Amino acid sequence: MSRAAPTIRVQAEPFDLAAESAALAAGRVDVGGLASFVGLCRADDGLAALVLEHYPGMTERAIARIAEEACARWPLTGCTVIHRHGRLEPGAPIVLVLTASAHRAAALEACAFLIDWLKTRAPFWKREEFAGGTERWVEAKAEDDLAASRWDDAAAARRGETP
Template sequence: MIKILVMEGDFDAGEEIKALAALGGGAVANFVGQVRGGGKLAALELEHYPAMTEKALRKIADKAAEKWTLHGITIIHRVGQLQVGEQIVLAATCSDHRQAAIEACSYIMDQLKTVAPFWKKEIRLDGSENWVEERQSDVDAATSWND
């Protein structure tokens, strides 16, 4: 089972993890990302092209399912304007074994940071704005999974 959602509203990470656990197996791994503060950040605005984004997320999930034996994958990514501390992303995997679940979840997050077509704009407390550029460390993490 693969579940992909791109949405403006919040999600209940606990319910999503519970749904994956119900698929069986012995391991559920997850990552919940939040809009981090600091640097006088007020909000983060995420834009995307819906058809392109959902297709890219599905491709990431399908690749994870090819690499690891999984019972399920959930990827939820929010878009729109999000305040500091709000949830932005959930990546969760379910497998019979801990290592597969953890590695697949980590792989998904590394790919989301570089491959998924989201454009992020930081909005600062003083009203200034800037688009977030790709970081080399994110690119390196994503390419480290290449066969």
């Protein structure tokens, strides 16, 4: 099974799930499973928009390190991570994670790992805009940190360590 380098993009433009999925599996007969996650902007508590800011270069490098970690942990034949920035209204797609592997379990687990780690380790600054003109910066959430920490525990368990 040959491994392709992860595809990482941080962009303002929307992405096309079908086109990205087709590109990841194109010409590959070693792909037995393709897992995907699309995160959408939801309208919580009167949210008018979510504004995502990032530092170009730094953000792409951080996401690439997370994707490389997924490729090291699971036998992936491909991986795509696209994260948007800018002002996004409710219903707009924010993030796409695609993983391909010979087997479904690896594709599914790697996809879950990637979204958990992206949520907590990708350097984005998020500001919520509400109807009426109020704004607030989004704070880190303990439940997101807990979800991401399960992967640290799983890696330690595989090495025979106590987390």
